Amino acid sequence: MNCESARQLIDQLLDEELDAGLRIEVRGHLADCRACLEAYARLQDQKAEIQGYAPHYEAPAALVASIRAAVEREAAGEKAALAAGTKWRWAAVAASVLLAVSLGWNFATLRSGGINRDMLEESLLTSHLRSLIGTHLLDVVSTDQHTVKPWFNGKLDFSPDVRDLSGGGFPLAGGRIDYLAGRTVAALVFHRRQHVINLFVWPVDALAGASPWSRQGFNLVHWESGGLNYWAVSDIPVSELQQFQALYEK
Ligand SMILES: [Zn+2]
Numbered sequence: 223m224n225c226e227s228a229r230q231l232i233d234q235l236l237d238e239e240l241d242a243g244l245r246i247e248v249r250g251h252l253a254d255c256r257a258c259l260e261a262y263a264r265l266q267d268q269k270a271e272i273q274g275y276a277p278h279y280e281a282p283a284a285l286v287a288s289i290r291a292a293v294e295r296e297a298a299g300e301k302a303a304l305a306a307g308t309k310w311r312w313a314a315v316a317a318s319v320l321l322a323v324s325l326g327w328n329f330a331t332l333r334s335g336g337i338n339r340d341m342l343e344e345s346l347l348t349s350h351l352r353s354l355i356g357t358h359l360l361d362v363v364s365t366d367q368h369t370v371k372p373w374f375n376g377k378l379d380f381s382p383d384v385r386d387l388s389g390g391g392f393p394l395a396g397g398r399i400d401y402l403a404g405r406t407v408a409a410l411v412f413h414r415r416q417h418v419i420n421l422f423v424w425p426v427d428a429l430a431g432a433s434p435w436s437r438q439g440f441n442l443v444h445w446e447s448g449g450l451n452y453w454a455v456s457d458i459p460v461s462e463l464q465q466f467q468a469l470y471e472k
Pocket residue numbers: 224225226228251255256257258259
């Protein structure tokens with residue numbers, strides 16, 4: 223087996239999708255080829271990293287069965303594509319992980335008959351990660367609060383309080399419309415050095431709670447003001463997020 227063939231098969235090797243013969247051939251090549259082995263190790267790290275970030279929900283048995291059946295139906299058609307050579311793409315894997323997360327989210331929500339605080343926090347964290355991985359961080363790009371605030375007019379059933387905190391070291395970058403926990407929300411984006419803060423805003427509902435909250439290296443801080451919920455999500459320290467909150471509430 224040559225390098226080109228091996229590269230096309232290493233992601234399937236990682237996913238344990240190869241039959242025994244191909245598995246032995248690819249492993250044999252990796253044993254002899256340092257460059258391909260390094261490519262394999264990089265891919266392994268990236269997959270582990272994505273798995274580490276993504277929240278996991280167990281899919282109901284019926285969903286698992288229907289996906290399995292659909293995959294089997296597709297398998298014949300896919301063989302031609304595989305022969306032509308499929309290349310692993312970070313974006314495709316990230317998108318499929320996010321799809322799995324949002325499917326899991328929807329099913330978890332359906333099964334419980336509503337959302338609870340844990341799910342809300344997972345949803346906030348997932349939206350934050352999705353904005354960092356994907357291309358949809360900003361719908362309106364502006365450091366001017368007088369441009370960003372009116373941009374939301376007519377797009378939401380409430381009006382978020384938009385502030386530029388550049389004087390305090392949290393410059394406004396812009397905003398976007400996001401969808402989480404079953405409703406449309408405003409996401410305001412701020413910078414803190416090279417870090418991103420997503421500030422999610424929507425009207426106060428029953429899901430308010432104590433803050434702060436941390437998971438997987440990300441921190442969430444929550445407050446309420448003027449009938450609106452504010453959730454700030456970032457990888458900066460909790461103390462800095464609280465400083466951000468204090469400036470925002472001034
Ligand atoms: Zn090679």
